[in-house]
Amino acid sequence: MSRLKIGIIGTGGISHAHMRGYNGNTDLAEVVAVADIDADVAKKAADEWGVSKHFSDYRKILDMPEIDAVSVCTYNTAHREPTVAALDAGKHVLCEKPMAASLQDAAAMTAATQRSGKILMIAFHSRFRADQLAAKRVVESGFMGRVYYGEVTTCRRRGAGGGTFQKSDTAGAGTVVDIGVYQLDTALDILGHPKPVRVSATTELVICPDPSSKVEGMSQYAGWDPDVIDVEEFGAAWIRFEGGLCLVFKSSWAIHGNSMGRPFFLGEKGGLSLSPLEAHTDMFGSMVDITPTGLQGPEDGFVAEIKAFLEAVHDGKPSPIPPEQVIQTNVIMDGLYRSVAEEQEVAVAPWQDAVAAVG
Numbered sequence: 570m571s572r573l574k575i576g577i578i579g580t581g582g583i584s585h586a587h588m589r590g591y592n593g594n595t596d597l598a599e600v601v602a603v604a605d606i607d608a609d610v611a612k613k614a615a616d617e618w619g620v621s622k623h624f625s626d627y628r629k630i631l632d633m634p635e636i637d638a639v640s641v642c643t644y645n646t647a648h649r650e651p652t653v654a655a656l657d658a659g660k661h662v663l664c665e666k667p668m669a670a671s672l673q674d675a676a677a678m679t680a681a682t683q684r685s686g687k688i689l690m691i692a693f694h695s696r697f698r699a700d701q702l703a704a705k706r707v708v709e710s711g712f713m714g715r716v717y718y719g720e721v722t723t724c725r726r727r728g729a730g731g732g733t734f735q736k737s738d739t740a741g742a743g744t745v746v747d748i749g750v751y752q753l754d755t756a757l758d759i760l761g762h763p764k765p766v767r768v769s770a771t772t773e774l775v776i777c778p779d780p781s782s783k784v785e786g787m788s789q790y791a792g793w794d795p796d797v798i799d800v801e802e803f804g805a806a807w808i809r810f811e812g813g814l815c816l817v818f819k820s821s822w823a824i825h826g827n828s829m830g831r832p833f834f835l836g837e838k839g840g841l842s843l844s845p846l847e848a849h850t851d852m853f854g855s856m857v858d859i860t861p862t863g864l865q866g867p868e869d870g871f872v873a874e875i876k877a878f879l880e881a882v883h884d885g886k887p888s889p890i891p892p893e894q895v896i897q898t899n900v901i902m903d904g905l906y907r908s909v910a911e912e913q914e915v916a917v918a919p920w921q922d923a924v925a926a927v928g
Contacts (some may be wrong), residue, residue: 576630576660578651579643580605580614581733583665587640588618588690591877597879598638601610602630627651631658638688638882641665644733645741649674649872652689656681661688661882663875667750668740668895672903676923679892683924687844690878690888691895693754697873699866702848705759707848709887713836716760718926720817721752729777729802729822731792736799743800745772745902749820752832753898755843756816760834763810768904769914770806776823777802806905807914818901896920 575585575591575598584603591600601751602622604861605611615623622633630636631654638661648669655662662682668691669675682689694843696699707717730747733739749797757763776782780795802823808816819829839850848859867873877889897920904917 572596572636573882574633574635575600576602576604576627576633576636576639577614578604578627578630578639578641578655580610580640581644581649584614584640584642585855586694586871587642587665588614589869589874590871591640592875593872594637594870594876594879595911597876597883598675598722601707602633604630604634614669628654629661631655633893636660636791638662639880640692643740644764645670645746648733649677652678653681656687656689661689661690661878663690663692664694665894667741667746667752667902668892668899670746672896672899672923673927675892675896675899676920677927679739679896679924680927682888682892686883688878688888689888689892690874690881691892692874693751693895694870694874695751695755696758696890697867697870697877699864700843700861701755701759701863702863704841704843704846705846707839707841708759708761708834708836712839712848712850713834714838715843716836717813718815719756719760719832719834720819720830721756721832722819722824723748723752724819724821725823726821726827727776727823729783729793729798733795733798734800735777735793735797740800742902742906743772743774743798743804744820744822745804745905747822748816749804750898750902752820753818754895756832756834757820757894757897760814762897763812764919765808765810765897765901765904765917767809767914767916768806768901768908770804770905770908772801772805772906772909774798774801775803776825781820782823788791802821804905806901806908808904818905893920896923 604624604627608625611623641664803821804820834841
């Protein structure tokens with residue numbers, strides 16, 4: 570098997586996890602070029618990783634005929650441009666989550682992969698977790714019957730993103746698109762990608778702008794600047810789907826509380842809880858809780874997701890995490906922010922409408 574030639578676009582924090590994934594799959598690929606808008610950052614990464622070519626313009630990577638695929642590890646609002654350009658240049662793309670900062674950007678990326686015929690995979694390493702895979706099997710088995718309600722949460726008490734994550738012009742938004750999107754994708758994946766139809770939501774930014782709320786050394790994520798942050802620290806939504814399913818979604822970077830509850834799903838025949846994974850039903854005339862044992866999964870989700878991407882590229886398989894699935898998170902997040910702006914529940918259209926609109 571010939572090794573694929575890879576370029577990494579954006580050499581900030583998350584790129585190191587991607588590089589770890591490629592280093593864990595050296596039989597399948599080698600990274601031969603990196604790019605970052607900061608030339609010094611690109612050179613530092615290239616030196617650290619032993620990569621000979623480094624650029625401040627990602628298009629120079631796309632001009633390299635030997636490049637088979639790229640990882641897009643830029644900040645959120647810069648996902649669309651290099652992803653679309655790479656696909657149009659005939660390169661396969663692994664794009665870091667969230668898929669995009671806006672529904673329009675996600676739609677343009679989806680349209681690009683459809684017209685190019687190249688793979689676009691969105692990097693949700695959570696999809697390779699043993700407990701998530703097991704939960705998905707429970708739902709697919711019919712154990713729960715029709716699932717009618719669920720709640721998913723991601724909670725940090727003080728853990729706002731720093732750097733590009735705290736500014737709307739680079740992040741697009743705050744906790745919802747940063748960490749909340751993981752649980753949103755998890756719910757959709759476990760439940761078989763139901764179609765959202767309406768969203769009612771709220772967001773807040775009240776704690777992080779207060780300098781007294783930040784305690785040095787409190788969290789590895791406490792890198793925000795109270796004078797700079799302009800994205801939400803808390804977001805919650807009530808999401809309605811076709812078929813009657815309702816999902817409550819909650820995500821926080823900062824709250825005055827130590828928990829927002831445990832993720833769970835309720836069905837006609839059984840229930841399912843996450844973190845840790847448990848199934849609930851009635852058996853033998855009793856209420857029964859079932860705790861799976863012996864679940865086995867990859868030690869490193871990034872290594873697993875990179876392997877899945879590389880194998881799909883090499884073997885001509887479909888995208889392991891296709892944009893047509895993940896764009897639903899952008900449909901919901903777009904509805905969430907529109908609901909906040911309009912102070913009312915809003916309807917959301919099928920993702921195909923957004924793709925058609927960008928041409």
